[in-house]
Amino acid sequence: MESSLATPPPPQAPPPERKAPTRAVEGSATWSLLDRLGLAFCWALGLLFCAIAVGIVVYLFLQGVKFLKLSELTTPAASGFSETESGGFSDALFGTLIVGTMGIALALPAGVAIAVWLVEYGRPAPLARVTELTIEAIAGIPSIVLALFGTVIFSSTALGFLSRSNEGVVFGRSFFAAAAMLALVALPLIVASTRQGLESIPRHVREASFAVGKTKAATTRRILLPTARPQVATGMILGLGRIIGDTAIIVVLLGATQNFAPVEGAPFPLDYLRGAGTTLTNFVYEASPTGNLNQPQKAYAAAFVLLLMVLGLNAAADLVHRRARKAGTWSH
Amino acid sequence: MEPLTAPPPIRRLDPQDPTPAAEAPATATSFVAARRSIAAPQFSIRRMEVDDVSVHYGAKEAVKRVSLPIRQGEVLALIGPSGCGKTTLLRSLNRLTELTAAAKLTGSIRLDDVDIRLIEPTLLRRRVTMVFQQPNPFPMSVFDNIAYVLREQGSRRTKKKVLAPQVHSALQRAGLFEEVKDNLDHPALKLSGGQQQRLCIARALAAEPEVLLLDEPCSALDPQSTAVIEDLIVKLRDDVAVVIVTHNLQQAYRIADHVAFMYLGDLVEYNSATRLFNTPAQARTREYVSGAFG
């Protein structure tokens, strides 16, 4: 010890290695066993999730290729004893499209309007808070409860014109009823997404618009909503996914049938919309071994078509997100 | 390869040092601030060696080919105008720059003659701890903030009672104990800014580091707490190599033994505190030091 105080250490030989030393990055090597097990568990779960997703897609794809016939997409269901005799599920396919269109047609304007009110107006403050709570609550309400509520509303005589009514007794099950309740399912998603979009627009954009004498309404319509379009679109896509994926409301509010049941005497589109019908989800439910039809092959085929729609929506959402990020209108 | 163990407990003066810290005060004093009457360092050991270090953030070079020694037994102060790369240099000393994806470091830094890139970051950061410019106490109680460090370094399940003495002494050393001793369960984020900063210092001390990096620890403190921290730093210098970034030149003069002046990423001058402030070798240093005071 003392010696080193007295004698200077020998001049160091020029370091032989001049190449960059290999780095000790933080790996898990120094972690305790438990930590390393945890990380391994992370990997295992991550791979399991990937496997499940790939499994679902591949399995349904294989079953779809095996069982889906093009004729099934164009022929309605028929009563028959075997899978070959019972027709296809074209009514279900159209039903899904109708319900999706109508649900979004209701939910999109309402959702955007509510989001605009929340972000741009929001007065009086207590009402704004109550509205936020309401939207959150609607998001948390089981869709089966919404469906039951729908049966009460739409079988009231005042709303008889929206479904089949017979000697004053309103059936209460129709595309109108189902779409209205499904719109409530999509509403919170659209509100949340639109809100996020509006809130990420900096203040000075609004101020610049007010400064040239535009009203708040005009600013919102001409500047804010166009800027928030990607988020509105994302909300719409998410909402659409929920609408076409919902089964409970369809089972309760669209009637227990596998075919369109148009109301006689009504003008063209209304007769179908006022009548009962079915969707792909309902068809899969009924065609599964636990349902009334029990035609697993057709259930697979319909599920495959449904899955394709979901994948398409996911891809669309991804596209919107990516484009907006490229254009710089998405904050993250 | 070189062992990753703690350095041998040898305390030797650095014979290569061209600028010994202990020296007679300069006679021609242009500097008006009173130097704190601290004794000259008893010894100094070279613990860290910054050798030709540059740090790039993308295309921007935040630190340009800086070389300096860091010694136990004395306090090193980094001064310089805002944005000159002090924080960046400090962060590269315990490899925190690696957390910034854009940052790229060249050159080498050695701790006890071992390149820090060879030391596993976690182990390195236990030996070289840092207190940040912005106080960042964890969202827990005051007690847990310090107990967290102790628990993570020792047994994770240690009881509160067992840890209490260590926690108290860390708080005491940072001059915070008297203020918080009655409510150690108080949320740390509800402390004042200065108290939070002292809590962060206490936390760093609880880790028992070999090198302590302080990034403007006193910027949010009142003069009295500042004095407590300064005393602490001076007391610590025998056990820990201390590097402190400060914008307060008087503070640098009061507590530092060596001062490094940086400007736009360059290390303009590295010198003993008395020399740097009283007879700066570089014109830039003189401008900065006198401009700030005069």
Add this chain to the structure above:
Amino acid sequence: MEEELQPEYGPKWSDQRVERMLGALVVFVVGLLLAMIAVVFVRAWPSFAHNGLAWFGPGGDVDNQLQEISLSGQNGLNYVWTFHAWPLIWSTILITGGAVICGLVTALFISVFIVEFAPTWMANILQPVVRFLASVPSVIYGLLGVLILVPFIGNHLITQGEKASVAGVISLTGYSLMAAVIVLTIMIAPLMVSIFSDGLRSVKPGWVEGSLALGVNRWRTTWKIAVRAARPAIIAGTVLAVARAIGESVMLAMISGSTGWAPNPADGLIFVYEPSRPLAPTIVKNVDQLSSPPANATLFAIAAVLLFSAAFCSFAGWMARRAMRKYGAA
């Protein structure tokens, strides 16, 4: 008056008018929710009133009770009201609880993995995977459960001996608590992952850096600092998942076994193979009975319980987040 102040925009789109229109819509939606709560509870009232607290208790075969209730409504004579929902409630508790616990653990690890530890390529795969799993319709999960998982459990996991041991009481076919919990976990975990990882990403970087700078490794830092700071998001995600699990009806109607049976943990581990039926699927399975007044009231009573539970867990989550604000983690 306003019109005169801003003549160039006309009365149609004046700010005041737009605000009033939007306000009316908002009030309508709020009113709709209140109306729904009121309607559900009013409709449910007769069932609760006739049974009292026994509604929630055990007693008798719940499936028979439901059948008698709806029959009595169709005959239009004397309504039968007796309904003891315990097996359904117990099944809801078991399935929701099991799925939420499994989902919470899974989602925590996966979101920590995505945000902190996964290499970029892995994170780039996992994120779309999670989004996809969250968007698969429940009926598809149900179908795959019925056609793959249920037969697998029935044929390979449950031994003949186990089937024989309960043969007289209930038949074990694979439609089981276990199948329900597994599929429900896969359904709700992705939901939680997306909320958890948002929370983890928005943890102040200063806290994580501060911990790393003290020589705590990344794993411990993540769990002790980041996950801790993200607890409000974790609670929010869990609450949402609980609500979703309680309300899941179709998938569970397909694979839970659809028997008003209360799996008994006292039977030993075999109870995870027992069938049951939670509250929500009970409504789906008995939709046809809505036209029978007492059955209608009974089903609305079930809906009221679902509604109350969903509201209650939202409230509990809100309280928990409020309590957490004390340490500034909110």
